[in-house]
Amino acid sequence: MPSIGVVLFPGFQVMNLASLTAFELANLELGRDFYDVIFLSEEGGPIRTSIGMVIETEPFSDRRFDTVIVVGSVRVDASAPGLVERLRETAATARRVAATCTGAFLLAEAGLLDGRKAATHWAHARALQRLHPSIKVDDDRIFVSDGNVWTSAGMTAGIDLTLALVEDDLGAEMSKGIARMLVVYHRRTGGQSQFSALLELQPRTDRVQKVLAYARGNLRNELSVEELADAAHLSPRQFSRIFREETGQSPAKAVENLRLEAARTMLEDGRHSLDAVAQETGFADRERMRRAFLRAFGQPPQVIRRNVRHHEPGQTA
Known part of the structure; x- marks a missing residue:
């Protein structure tokens, strides 16, 4: 069973969690628990979102995850050093690492985007490039995959990212069926522009x-x-x-x-x-x-x- 470790931190934006529905619906379509989604934080326990909702989490441990996903926030502040270190350790044993929205900043702090191409919310793309010049920031893509590292633009683009991850695991037809259930356009391609x-x-x-x-x-x-x-x-x-x-x-x-x-x-x-x-x-x-x-x-x-x-x-x- 592929385990998905979702990294949370105080003040994260709850919209990021909507993208996880793709994994839930994949389980529903398969009729079994194919994906196991675990919420992680530096110390474990309740983590409050930017809007005040509280999510229960587990602390980082020696557990290996198939995929580690870091969520984003509205405000981009430097992450706690302990969280950065635990993410770096956990990501080292994962098959894939991903970030939605400004979660790319935490991946960058952990050194996981060095020399890679990455996406983030267009409003923060220049800041990501300035703070981490070794990253090739694409400020126009919905999402980018570079090797085993995946990053997406903001808000609803996280759904496109998780649909792409499901497609990578279970094929295009499964991803397409989930997109229909979500009532979204079947997974926008990673190359699609963020702008309208x-x-x-x-x-x-x-x-x-x-x-x-x-x-x-x-x-x-x-x-x-x-x-x-x-x-x-x-x-x-x-x-x-x-x-x-x-x-x-x-x-x-x-x-x-x-x-x-x-x-x-x-x-x-x-x-x-x-x-x-x-x-x-x-x-x-x-x-x-x-x-x-x-x-x-x-x-x-x-x-x-x-x-x-x-x-x-x-x-x-």
């Missing part, structure tokens, strides 16, 4: 939000200013002015960003040809899509697709 075009735009009014939703749902259309203005029930001139005031972008630029995000998602999915991606996302042809990718990412679509495959489970970063 709609979140970046952040319109203030429902009217502009509805236009963006319309554009996202009709990417195959031309999506001219006239078409978008009609969806907003405004004149093209009024619409262009209001749209730029609320989003800081022109309608044409926003539409291109939505097309890029949709195209990148399809490329990461790996099931569509470049021609199909270009048609479905409104770029019309591969060359137009290639130019847009070069402007936005500095790389053509083919390289983006190869990078995603490189981050798949079983591949080193």
Whole structure:
């Protein structure tokens, strides 16, 4: 039975524990206790989360774990030296080591990320790189696997990480079935971006939000200013002015960003040809899509697709 040692510390963020449901549901699907999840802390006993919930833990011991997972916190402070040392000792005998969100900082303090590629929450990526220059911090990936060390971005990205761990153990079909039970998109690939075009735009009014939703749902259309203005029930001139005031972008630029995000998602999915991606996302042809990718990412679509495959489970970063 693979044992999962989950390392907790005072003030950790409880959202990190949601990702552990993937192991629970794997046991349910198998009809037996395949995974054994144990909560660990430096001294054992009750550990209080940042929101006040208390979790009972066991102290570190000589027990060997198949996988050790370190959770993250909202605030990143230096870890207790004793916790760092116990983590280092326990990780040395584990088959895999992982961290969700800012748990990467604790792995880094233990020297477990030296010379490796790693992910963490985008808001803390620069700090991780500054404090630990030997790490190759990727501030845009959902999760990264480098050898036997796995790290993820923040919050819900931990679910993608644990689904990937389950896939590594039990196969893609099991992971896909668990994702359906969790009502999440079947495990986003590690190469997928942490950022969203709609979140970046952040319109203030429902009217502009509805236009963006319309554009996202009709990417195959031309999506001219006239078409978008009609969806907003405004004149093209009024619409262009209001749209730029609320989003800081022109309608044409926003539409291109939505097309890029949709195209990148399809490329990461790996099931569509470049021609199909270009048609479905409104770029019309591969060359137009290639130019847009070069402007936005500095790389053509083919390289983006190869990078995603490189981050798949079983591949080193």
